[in-house]
Amino acid sequence: MRIGVLTGGGDVPGLNPCIKAVVERVADHGHDVMGIRRGWAGVLGVNPDDPSTVAEHLLPLDRTRVRTVDRTGGTFLHTSRTNPSKVRRDNVPAFLADRAVGEGPFDFTDHALRVIESQGLDVLIAIGGDDTLSYAMRLHDEGVPVIAIPKTMDNDVHGTDYCIGFSTAVSRGIEFIHSLRTSTGSHERIAVVELFGRYSGETSLITAYLAGVDRAVISEVSFDINHLAELLMTDKARNPSNYAMMTISEGAVVEGGEMALSGSADAYGHRKLGGIGVEVGEALKRITGQGIIHQSVAYLMRSGSPDSLDLMVAINYASMAADLAMEGASGRMVALRGGTYTNVPISVTKEGVKRVDVGELYDVEQLRPKVRHVNGKPMFLY
Amino acid sequence: MAVVGILTAGGDCPGLNAVIRAATARVVAGGGTMVGFRDGWAGAMEDHVIPLDRDAVRGILGRGGTILGTSRTDPYVHGQGLASLTPTLRKHEVDVLVVVGGDGTLRSAARLADEGLSVVGVPKTIDNDIPGTDVTFGFHTAVQIATDAIDRLTTTAEAHNRVMLVEVMGRSQGWIALYSGLASGADVILIPELPMPLEEAAGIITRRHAAGHNYSIVVVAEGISPPDAHELPKDAFGFDRLGGVAYDVAPVLERLTGFETRVTVLGHLQRGGTPTAFDRVLATRLGTAAADAALAGTRGIMVAVRGTTIDTVPLTEAGGPIRGVDPALYEVARTFFG
Numbered sequence: 001m002r003i004g005v006l007t008g009g010g011d012v013p014g015l016n017p018c019i020k021a022v023v024e025r026v027a028d029h030g031h032d033v034m035g036i037r038r039g040w041a042g043v044l045g046v047n048p049d050d051p052s053t054v055a056e057h058l059l060p061l062d063r064t065r066v067r068t069v070d071r072t073g074g075t076f077l078h079t080s081r082t083n084p085s086k087v088r089r090d091n092v093p094a095f096l097a098d099r100a101v102g103e104g105p106f107d108f109t110d111h112a113l114r115v116i117e118s119q120g121l122d123v124l125i126a127i128g129g130d131d132t133l134s135y136a137m138r139l140h141d142e143g144v145p146v147i148a149i150p151k152t153m154d155n156d157v158h159g160t161d162y163c164i165g166f167s168t169a170v171s172r173g174i175e176f177i178h179s180l181r182t183s184t185g186s187h188e189r190i191a192v193v194e195l196f197g198r199y200s201g202e203t204s205l206i207t208a209y210l211a212g213v214d215r216a217v218i219s220e221v222s223f224d225i226n227h228l229a230e231l232l233m234t235d236k237a238r239n240p241s242n243y244a245m246m247t248i249s250e251g252a253v254v255e256g257g258e259m260a261l262s263g264s265a266d267a268y269g270h271r272k273l274g275g276i277g278v279e280v281g282e283a284l285k286r287i288t289g290q291g292i293i294h295q296s297v298a299y300l301m302r303s304g305s306p307d308s309l310d311l312m313v314a315i316n317y318a319s320m321a322a323d324l325a326m327e328g329a330s331g332r333m334v335a336l337r338g339g340t341y342t343n344v345p346i347s348v349t350k351e352g353v354k355r356v357d358v359g360e361l362y363d364v365e366q367l368r369p370k371v372r373h374v375n376g377k378p379m380f381l382y
Numbered sequence: 383m384a385v386v387g388i389l390t391a392g393g394d395c396p397g398l399n400a401v402i403r404a405a406t407a408r409v410v411a412g413g414g415t416m417v418g419f420r421d422g423w424a425g426a427m428e429d430h431v432i433p434l435d436r437d438a439v440r441g442i443l444g445r446g447g448t449i450l451g452t453s454r455t456d457p458y459v460h461g462q463g464l465a466s467l468t469p470t471l472r473k474h475e476v477d478v479l480v481v482v483g484g485d486g487t488l489r490s491a492a493r494l495a496d497e498g499l500s501v502v503g504v505p506k507t508i509d510n511d512i513p514g515t516d517v518t519f520g521f522h523t524a525v526q527i528a529t530d531a532i533d534r535l536t537t538t539a540e541a542h543n544r545v546m547l548v549e550v551m552g553r554s555q556g557w558i559a560l561y562s563g564l565a566s567g568a569d570v571i572l573i574p575e576l577p578m579p580l581e582e583a584a585g586i587i588t589r590r591h592a593a594g595h596n597y598s599i600v601v602v603a604e605g606i607s608p609p610d611a612h613e614l615p616k617d618a619f620g621f622d623r624l625g626g627v628a629y630d631v632a633p634v635l636e637r638l639t640g641f642e643t644r645v646t647v648l649g650h651l652q653r654g655g656t657p658t659a660f661d662r663v664l665a666t667r668l669g670t671a672a673a674d675a676a677l678a679g680t681r682g683i684m685v686a687v688r689g690t691t692i693d694t695v696p697l698t699e700a701g702g703p704i705r706g707v708d709p710a711l712y713e714v715a716r717t718f719f720g
Contacts, residue, residue: 007413011541038543074537179527179655182447186394188421242451244518299546299646 001031003325005061008039008132012153012165013306014314017070018122018127019077021318023061026206035059035119039128039240040135040191044108047095047164048118058119070311073168073304074271083135083211084112109142116144123325125220129163133333137346140231145330147321155304156200156355159348161333161382164317166203167309169196169301173207176297177245185241189291190232190284194277196301197249201356202303206248209369214244217280219251220356221364225280228367229287236290252276254283316341357382384414386676387476388434390448391422391455391483393585395506395520396657397665398448401482404669405504405676410436412677414619417474423490424455426465429470443662446655456490464497471499478676482506485513488684488700490616495682495697503684504668508653510557511706514699515686519665521558522552524652528562532599535565535695539597545587545643549602549628551652557651559603560707564715569598571715572631574605575706580631584638590720591641600635609634614656625649666707667692 004254007015019194023033036042036060042057049332055064059065059077069076082091088106100106116139123145126136129152134263150157153169173195184191193213197203201218214235217223228246236244267299281294306314313336320334332343356362361381363370371381390398402418409416416434417423432450442449458464471479478500481491484507495501500599504511510521528550539546552558556573563571567588570583587598608630609639628645636643658663664687671685671692683694 007541011538013537014539072537073534074541078543079541080543155526178653179446181654182396182445183394183650183654186390186447186452188451188453253527293650295649295651296647299535299644300531300651302538303531304537316420 001122001326002034002120003031003201003322004034004116004124004275006036006039006075007077007079008126008128008150009079010129011074011079012043012151012300012302013073013304014164015075015127015151016072016312017306017311018149018151018164018314018318019061019069019075020066021315021323022125023066024063025322027063027318031326033061034119034136035061035077038078039080039082039132040084041080041091043112043115044082044084044087045093047093047113048117050095053095054119071305073302073306077102081131081365083131084108085138086107086137086158107147109138110325112139113142113144123147123330125321125325127164130157133157133346133349137331137350140331140346142233145325145328146346147324147329148333149317149321150333150335154197154200155202156198157349158352158354159333159344160337161311161378162336162340164310164314164381166300168304168307169203170207170210171307172301172304173203173247173297174211176248176300177207177211177213180293180295183243184243184245184293187291187363188242188295189293190236190243191293191295192247192277192281192284193245193247194250194294194296194298195247196298197251199248199251200354201252204247205356205361205369208247209371213247215246215367216369217246217248217252217367218356218362219253220248220358221362222253222255223367224255225283226287229284231367232284248277248280254280335362339380384477384677385417385475386414386478386673387417387419387426387471388450388480388482389419389422389426390450390452390506391481391487392452392506393484393508394447394452394653394654395508396446396523396653397661398482398506399442399445400657400662400665401436401504401506401519401669401672402449403442404666405480405587405673406434406439407436407712408670408673409677411674414677417476421451422453422455422483422487423457424453425450426470427455427457427466429473431470431474436459444656446657454573456486458493462498464494467494467499478502480504480672480676484698485511485704488512488638488697492682492697492701498649500681501697502672503700504672504682505686505700509553509555511704512551512700513705514684514704516689516693517664519661519668519688520653520657522660522664523655523658524558525561525565526658527652527655528558528648529565531646531651532562532566532568532601536599537645538628539599541676542642543596545598545600545639545641547600547602547628547632547635547643547645549626549647551648552603552605554605554626554704555706556603556605557600557707560712560715562604563601564711566599566601567718568601568715569601570719571712572600572606573603573707573712574607574709576709576712580609581638584635586720587639587641588637591639602631605696612694624632651720654686
């Protein structure tokens, strides 16, 4: 049996140990693992008639190859946001160029199926977020056995309580917030810490909760800038070191304003987010007259090696996924539900949107985390 | 016995607390009395004074920031020079003032010395660009933080086959960029003193990617000129308010190389947090030397690092031309570009 494994979408710490654990679990049963480089772009880029493209995009993985990879962040297989069913003209491989007629985007799923068959890949394990997994679902519908592993630092894949990368992202956020405290306190300023998280406020909420930040603005709840300014001034006055600190999701929405969008859409229709922290900082400065420190943690949130929780989940997800693949299952996504490891149909990811449970975890008046009940909740509160 | 006052002014810098602690302990040990002024010059102008003794400075050696607070208030910009300080200094019978600050602060200190104030300066900046001293405390910590961040960002750059621009502080000079770039093996380092045309940088990146290493780390000093020159806002000392030039550089490099390019601005993360062991030791040596000079009646000087020893130099030296990086060191870094 030959199992293909790939990582798609944004990188997170935990991908490498996940790949390693897949390889080890599969090797235990005497099967082979083929690493597919650069996510679905690796499948797209293979020309079965050209061995050089096979060597470029497929990497046989054994215990020796993956021995040390689990110690670092990123993904040694590399990643991309390519979706073979929606290929932009500039991402079409040269050998497929004559098939790209018209404007695009182009659906090269028939090519993907040919590659998977020609390379003898019996089952694929796709590690990714919503977008990567949506194409996994497509292949499953086309009859290719596929198992999905959810990863995103935003923790926004519907159907699972936890995605690989979230804990490390929060850990980095906490670490940098505490680093900023001395500077913010010395200058008696208000710090606005902007966190990645796309349209989900979970990174802002949980980081603020764990770092003890004064206020947290999340994507799910629009906020009044004057009210926020008032709250922060109260926090600052109450703080013996005379400073205040807030987190804000990159996807946060000012009441009466628009989501800060800039840049161009990627293959999945997303836009490059960011900039709301600067805008809020400028507004707070105008309203309060205080000095503002704006810091975007951005890519540093997914930098470095995975923390212990992400190692734990990455390795366990990998083992479950490998077992499902070897059992001949398809269309399943490994998941955590109510604190328990399980698996669900990949299609669940399309059945809803995972966002912060505002009623349970957030105080919309005070603009900060409010965990109403803990007893009986799973370790991560949801 | 002498009453010594101390204040920290300008941007905060890891090691400030170590200086306060060392100077206080030394003054007290020498039989003097120490008082601290809150929020830089503002405390000396507005009579915000706290007594400092051995107990007041316990446990702060490893803490970032400054227990005295700091501000960008300047006695000449926001007051009438010495006249603005005299009431507070008289009230607390301060004989000599230890001023911990950057070149702007030390320039004001030198003017006050001309007006007759007894001043001892301690040079402070993470940017390492103050003339008259070979190195400043805080620099090593900033370089360490930047290096750690670049190391960590490398995995994400590699995973996405991207060019990652990491903007570091340093004002008009490239010390932090050069040192952190050297320490992390950066593929390109852009510094203000030795400008590299972006076409050349793009060429280095393109050749590197063509050779199969299809991700790159570019360290950008905040003080480089943006590709489209525009007027920068100023702060209270008339300095340019910097930060974000990497966002101007990124689209140009992306256009020239065709590679996806992303930006991380380290910003204030570089001056927060705890000082490195090197900076704690350096700050402690400078703090004790400043206290010794103050108690010995030496005036109008700043303590400085000369080679491996601590020396005193005229305070006016801090007002000289800013100290840039050694071009020979940039050549060393260049060896590893691409």
